[in-house]
Structure formats: C-alpha cells, structure tokens
Amino acid sequence: MRHISIRTRLVLSFSIVILVGVLLSAFVGIRLIGNTIIRQAQGKVRLDLNSAWEVYKGQSENIKDVVRLTAVRFFMKDAVSKNDRERLWRELQKIRESESLDILTLIDGEGRVLVRARRPDLFGDPLDNDIIEYVLINEREIVSTQIITEEQLQKEGGDLASQARMKLIPTPKAKPRPEAEETSGMMIIAAAPVYDYHGDLIGILLGGKLLNRDYEIVDRVKDIVYRGETYQGKDIGTATIFQGDLRIATNVLREDGSRAIGTRVSEEVYDQVIGQGAPWIGRAFVVNDWYITAYEPIKSLQGEIIGMLYVGMLEAPYLDLRNRVLFIFLGIALLSVILLSIIAYFTTAKVVRPVRQLLFATEKVADGNLSHRLPIQSRDEMGQLAASFNRMTEELQKATEGYHMLTRTLEDKVREKTEELKATQDQLIQSEKLTSLGKLAAGIAHEINNPLTSILINSHLIAEKLKSDDRFKENLELITDETARCSTIVKGLLEFSRQTQPEKRLTDVNKVVDKTLLLLRSEALAHKVRIHKALDSALPDIMIDGNKIEQVFTNVILNALEAMPTGGDLFISSRILSEDQLVAVSFRDSGCGISQENIGKIFDPFFTTKERTGTGLGLSVSYGIVQQHGGRIEVQSQMEKGTTVTILLPANNTRGQNSKTGR
C-alpha cells in the first residue's frame, strides 16, 4: 500500500465514497421513485375505480329513472285500471326497446306478472324478488344489482338465459369451483310503484339490464377513464364486472384477443374482496399480465356480496417508467462517479502538488540546500504550511550560516593560535637548544681553555728560545697558529654560551651598520663584493647593545660574503616598520642561496656547510642576541639567486630616553 501515491489514494477513496453515496442514493431513489410511481398508480386506480362506480351507478340511475318515469305515465294507470294488457304490452315494448332494457315487466299488487315486455304470452305467474318486496313496503322506487336465476331469465324472455350462461374457463390462480358453467346472471334491476288515480298501489314496474356479456359499462369506463390509451398494443386501462369470482363483462383480453369473460379472479383477491368485503388495491396478475388493480365488492339490496367491480392499469408502463428512471438514475450516478473522480483527480492534484513541492523542498533541505523556497499559491493551510516552511528554512539557513561563520572563525582562530603556538614552540625549542648547548659549550670551552693555555704558552716559550733560523720554527708557528684558531673557536663557543643580559643603550642602528662595514671593508674588497647601502636616516634611536648587534651584523655580512666567493652585490637597507614598531635591517646578497633542506637548520648551533672554515655558530649566536633584544631574524632564500636576511628589532623600548629626559 505504501507505494501507492497519496494522490491515487485520495482519488480512490474519493471515488469509493462517491460510488457508495451514489449507489445508496440511487437505491433509495429507485425505491422511492418506484414506490411513488406504484403508489401514484394505485391512487389513480382507486380514483379510476370511483369513476367506474360513477359509470356503474349512472347506468343504475338511468334504469331507475326510466322505470320511475314509465311507472307514473298515464297510460300505465289507465291501462292497469282498465286491465288493458294489449296496450300495456305495446307501450312497455316500445319503451324497453327505446331504452334498450333487457327486461321491463309489470307486476300487479299481488305480485303476479301482468305484462312482460318481451313475452306477452307469459303472465299471471308470481314474481318474487327482494326489490319488489322493498317497493311494496316502502312504496318508492329502488335500483339494485341482483343475481337472476336461469329459470327467471328464461321466463323473462328469449335469449337472456343464454346471454347469461357462461362456461368457466380454467384459471390458474383461481379458487377451484366444482361446476363447469354459470347459468345465473347478474342484473341491474330497478323497481317503481304504479298508482291509480286515487293513489292506491296498483302495480310495480320492474326494469333491468343483464350485465353478463354487456360491455357497455366496462367500455365506457375504459373510454372515460383511460380514453382508450394503449401501451405496446395493449389497453392500458381495463375494467371488469365480476359475478362472484367470474368475469362476466370485461375488456381485459385473452391472448387470442377475445374478451376474457369466463375467467375468474385469483383466490387471493377473492378471499379479500368477496370473503371479507374489503377492497383490494395492489398488484395483481390479471389473466396474463400484471396490473395495478382495484377491486370493490358489488352488493345486493340485502347487502350480500354478489360480485366485484374492477379497474386495472397495465403495470408494464409504470415498470418501464420505473426502470427508465432507474436507468437514468444509475446513469446519473455513474456519470457522477466519473465526474467526481475527475474532479477529485484534479482537486487532489491541487492538494497534492504543494505536498509534492513540500516533499521536494524537504528533500532539498535534507540534501543541504537551504536556499530553496516554496511558492505560496494560496491562503489556505497549504499556503500557510509553505510560508512557515519557508520561514523555517530561512531561520535554518541563518542559523547554519551563523554556525558556519562561527566554525570558520573558530577554525581560523585555531589555525592562527596553532601557528602562533608553533612559532613560540619553535622559538622555545630553538632557545632551549641554545641554552642546553650553551651550557655544554661553556663547559667544553672551559675545559679546553686550560690545555690551550698551556699549549699556547709553551709553544711561545719554545719559539722564543729557538733561533730565528731554526728549522722547527715553522712547525712551532703552525702550532701557535692552530692553537690561536682553537682559541677563537672557544671564544665563539663561550660568546655563544654567554647568558648575560645585553647592556642596552639608545643607539642609532645605522651607525652600527656603518661601523660594522668599516671593519669588514677589506674583507668585502677581498671577496669582490660591491656593497650598496640604503639606510633610512629618519630611523629612531633604539635600545640595543651596540656591540652585540654589531656582532650580529658582522656574522650576517660575513655569511653573505662567504656565499659570494666569486663576487657579487650586497644590498643593505634599514627602515622603520611603524605598524609593528620595529626597525628592520636587511642584508640581501646575490650569493649561492640556501637549500630548502637546510633553511630550517641554519640557526642550529654548529650547523655549517663550510666544513673547514665555519664553526656554524655565527647565526645561532646572532639568533640568541636578537632574541635577547626582543627581536627576530627572518631569512628568505632562493638557490643560486641569493639570500635576504632581515634583522628586526623592537623600536618602542624607550627606557633610556625616559631617564635622559628625567635629567
């Protein structure tokens, strides 16, 4: 998981959230819409059922009106009173046909048939019916739906019985019934009393319409309510009148296109509507399709449930609508997921970019690049983060610079101190060497001095005694000369070892140079060395031991002369280094120079490259003297080019001057 980038993770999690959200809302939406559609359909179906009832009742009222108005007609009173059956039949037959009633029968006050519009031949038989009873008791008109037996139907005439007779078509979900056909019929019957001129009841007029195979009502319902709308060749709206569970008038079609009369309602609906008398509203499988249906019971005058009125709408369009909605919804959901993912992708890009930049920047910082800055692109948390990151790196940079500077100065200081220390140490070593060597030299010199003294004295004494032409005279002179040489070596040694403080007095260094040169003039001439002087006349007098410094100059000049055995130039200059409070006297020769190897050793006592003629004490003695004066000697040399020896003496020692002015 770790290698998945933060951006992918963000997009993924966004997408999952979006997907879940969309799916959930789609699910809920679909359920809601589905339910709403179904509920609306059911609501509509209920309304449609009401409309169907209106049609049904309209038909009933219509029949009732016809019967009532006919009953109060003059000819009725007249003819009944006169028992003019011929006239009654004619009139009733006219009315029955014009009003397209199935039956129109007049019954006398005793309940016997007076005239049957369809069968003038059959009368006098008693007709027992609930509504006749009702009219007799209540003396007012009534309309109701009644089951009429086959026998009765046959009595009423012609083909009514056959119109009513119906074979039961086996229906899968219906409640099983033993009989194979229904012979009775269901009829809307209206009855109205007939009075004579005195207001006495003289008869009851009975009119009705057989509902079996009469499609007027159902088709009216379909036309009024559904206006004949179809869906994929099927009527959307259907209506049915049931006699019991049997479809007796319907516009629900069988697969062969015929009306589905003779089929029956499902047991479920039957139980609820006929069994319990409660309306049924909901999905139902009608004949061969699912419908959204509403059933309500049709009751007889006595309140007995004898049938049902049904309206139903094909469920398919609603389902299709629902599915369409579902698809649209799902489509929208899918689109949303895609769209939101894209948005998430770019949003995260916006979020991730500064994170990436931050990552990049931190890597740079980790690599030590502290000058990298983040661009501040927004004022949000990312912007603030970038700003504080910048501040942090800035502080870090400052701190690091400070730290670097500190370490650098520290390093410098350490180096400086080390160099100083080394110089002091070198000096210490040098003076240490000189001191211990000085002690040794002093001891040796003293020891050697005694035998030298004896040799010198005795050789001289012998020489004095010898005649001037003695052949040993020469040998003896050699002895005395060599002894003298020994004596100078010892003198040098002792001078070198002498630890006495210099007797410092205010002295003009230029004068010391001059005096030294005066003494060495002949020496310089012998070496064919030209001497060039450049002495600064403004040089202040300084506190030095003139004799010792002269000795130093002598040593240095002699070295220069000795370095130029075939002649050359010696430049002597003096100057004041006011910044260092030093008087500098430089001796630059054009001699052989000093090798890199030797330059570190020239101040060592007894170091010499002049095997027979040098003692190697000249510079070490000079070094000691200059050091006693608080000065130093600097040597620069280049092989075959020459050497510059500079004697540096402090100029700020004015002790002598003070005592002079004190006087």
Place this chain on the structure above:
Amino acid sequence: MQAKVKILVVDDELPVCRSISSALEAEGRLIDTALGGEEALRKEEENEYDIMLVDLMMPGMSGMDLLKAVKEKRAEVVVVMITGYPTMDTAVQSVKLGAFDYIPKPFTPDELRSIVSRALERRRLYEQKIASAEKPGEEESAEPGLPKNLYCIPDHCWAKVEGDGTVRIGVHDIFLMTIKDISSIDFPYENEKVGQGDACLWVVDARGNLHRMWSPVSGQVISINEELKEDYSQVMRDPYGSGWLLLIKPASLEDDLKNLAPLVLE
C-alpha cells in the same frame, strides 16, 4: 738590592700553573703555584706574595672568594684574575672587589707578561705609598688646582662632570704608572655610544703591550682630544688636565656615578 718579587700562581690544573710559571720565570722572581684556594691562602700566609695570579673558576674555594680573603688581610697584594673568557660581570665584579685587572684564557706569554709588568708597577706604587705614609702631612699638600667633581674607576680612569653636563674622561695616574709609557692610543669613533665598563680606549705601551681602558660612564662620544694624537706624552704629563681623552654626553649619569668612587688625588 731589592728583595725578590714573590708571585703566586693559583690554578686548579697543574700544567697551567707550570706553564704560567715558566712564562714568568725571570731573575729576581720567586714563583709559587697553588692548585686551589685553600692551598693558596696557606702559602700566602707563609710567604706574603707581592702578586697573585688567580683563576676565577676553581672547584672548592673560587677565585673570587680567594680574592676577598686575601684583600681582607693584605690590601697591598696585587691580584690579577685569570678567567675562562672575560665577561663584563666577572671583570667589573673582581675589580670592584680589589682585583688589579684580569686576563682571559688562553693567553700568550706576552700578554701575560704585559699585565704582570703592570702589576709589578702597581706593587711598587704600593710600596712607595707605604713608604711615603711614613711622612705624614704630604697627603694634605695636594695640588691646589685640582679639578672638582672628580670620580674614578679605581686605578683605571677618571670622570669629571663639566658645567654643561658633559663628562670629560681621562686616564687614572696609577694606570699610567703601571704602563709607564704610551706609544699609541686607539680612540673610539666620534658619536659612538659607549656603556659604563665598556672598553673605550686601547693603550699600547712602549713595549707594545695592549691595555684596555674602561669607560666610567655610558653615553655618546662627543669629541676626542685630537691634540694627543701628535703627542701622547701629554697624557703622561698632565693626566687630569690637558691629557684628557674623551668628552662624553652621558646617558644616565646619576646611575653611573653610584658605581664610581670619588677621586682623591695624592
């Protein structure tokens, strides 16, 4: 007939003692040697030497101790110090303590003899002084025209502070008496700086012996007595007057005078 001059050579090394003895051997001299301070003191008690040559560096009793001990007993003994190599310290110290002079090792018989000859002269002066002391009153009859503000390094040189603050320098008459005659003098350069106790003059006597003279004060040489260059005898004739040698502008006179003795002329 004069008594024999008795000389004692003191050195911790026998060959040196012997060599010095043989270099000094001459008619009328009695030379003894001693190999240490204690032995020297013992011998001195017995013999009362005129001149002692004493090595400064000896084990046991040092030459300096011996000098002090001898001078305490007999101030008239002339002691010449022998040093390994002269340092200003030992030189000045020993002279202050009463040494007549010193000679650095190694030296030639000539150098030894010239200093010893001076020592002998000094010894003679002592004897005369002792003799003259027997006629008291002569000391008071000092020359009336003697210059004032006179200081000296005993037996070496004198210094006279002039009214303008400069210092005139000349040779002590005893120094002159010990060298007897002057054949030449080496002078310092004009304007040269000298320190107290530095050799500022080199005097060659008639026998060719070179004698150094120490400067009594430190300072800068203003001028030298040019007249002397023609006739050095002037120094001998009038050492405290026209025989002056150098005029020095002193650097630290007050300090220097403390190290000098006031000069009382006999």
